[in-house]
Amino acid sequence: MQVVEPQVRKPRMQVRGIVWVAVLVLVGLLIVFNSFATVQYGNVGLYKTFGKLNDNALSPGIHLKIPFVQTIIQVNVQVTKAETDTSASSKDLQPVSTHVAVNYSVDKSSVYKLMNNIGGSFDNVIVNPAIQEIVKEVTARYPAEDLIAKRDIVAGEVRDALTQRLAKYDLVVNDINIVNFKFSDAFDQSIEAKQVAQQQALKAENDLKRVQIEAQQKVAQAQADAESLKLKKQEVTPELIQLKQIEVQEQAVEKWDGKLPSVTGGATPFIDLNGLNAGSSRAASGGGTENNAAGGANDSVSADDEAAAQK
Template sequence: MDSQNNEGRGALRSKLIKAGVGLVLLVIIWIIQPFTYENIDAGNVGIKINLYGSDRGVDNITIVTGRVWYNTWTTKIIEFPTFTQSVDYEPFVVTTRDAAEFQVDPKLNYHINSAMVPQIYRQYRKSLSEIEQQFMRNTIYDAYRIVANSFTSDSVMSNREKFEDKIQVLLTKNLGKDGFVYDQLTSAISPPASLRRMIDEKNASIQARLKAENEAKQAIAEATVSKAKAEGEAAALLVRARAEAEANRLRQQSLTPLLVQQLVIEKWDGKLPQYGTVPQFFKNITQ
């Protein structure tokens, strides 16, 4: 009986050991198994690269989207965003034709041509952030360097729009051929300190000249108004004087001897005028 019990317990122990080993093996297999999946989000493009086989390497790249299952031992998935990217670069210095040094602080907005993602990976074999800080930064620097070398320091400041248009043309061409679509470039261009002082002095001189011209125009306008006012007052005085003279003339013409005699009689108070007051007497009766 004891012998049978021992055999039963041994068989059970053996089964438990086998079950435990099997479970451990399943866990190990689950951990090390190579199959997994990648979700390619909207606004992104994934590329599937075969690492083994006769068609391995970057020559066999497939564009994938959505949920992609793959073997991590034999396949690699790399994801590139195709929505607009914004990169703020560190400032750098470029030299104009007359050896003036301008500091440029560029900020680039761009997006990737999704159809050219395989070509981008074949050519650079780097992540997008590495491409931005290496190839794309060098492309931006070269564009500024080439264009700045065709301008003088004065013409850069006075023809800013033309300067930036040439930068845009170069970047559109040089980035576009590798699958990077130019959207917008914001560049803060700072002239050297000496040129900045010259510009400030020139602006101050222009402001002073404009102020003097405005003051001169205002003085001329005020003088014109004063002259017109004086001429108007003089004309009014002349009109009044002429009117008064004409009235006196008419009064004198109307003073006939008979009328004078009648006026004397009407205004005489019965007293004879004293010596020296006769002219005033006649003046009173003629008014």
């Protein structure tokens, strides 16, 4: 029995030593890994020691800290968007629902003050309530129709007021956009009816202008025709009329083939009536002589026949 006891205790002591070494290594690793912290890009870090913030702002990168005593909280300083739906009334008491998007960021030099006074939920505590209050205030200054027509002016007033309000909490307003104005169905129908009436009035006005222009053109054309006719009348003289008659006669003579038409109707070529009358008289006198000669011949023939019958 005295020989076996020492052999059993040796392995136990070795196992305990290995366990303690492993524990010490693990503790050392934990201490090493908890001695460093990384601040991500777009963020600013703040030391927190037993719940107390340190005003030393940490830039992005790796930083040392006291293991198990200090922690590093990170605050996003990039541009952040806050979207809010706000219900309000316009100046003419029309219900308006406004969807607003605000781009804002945290002032890097005032991260400690913001986190120490407000905390990490500053968007719900400060930003959203400020947006709703200011949008309601600005909306109440304008009639419903002006909210649509003057959207840029309304957005500018909201931006200025919100910038002044959030500056108290070291928040920077980068931009603001009024995404949508939503009105009641009755108001939308009235706006649509008004636009239709305006379009119809504009069309009627354009038609009236067109008719007036066409009437003016007709008057101008009539005046031009009358002036032209007046000038033509002033140019007409007896000599010009005689010259035109001579030209017409010459054209008729050039076109006449020397034959009289068997059937007359419509326009006839120019004929010298004096010459035609003289020719007719000569033909009549010649025809009478021929008739007398024919009558004498007939009388001679009748006498000869009678003498022959008597024989």
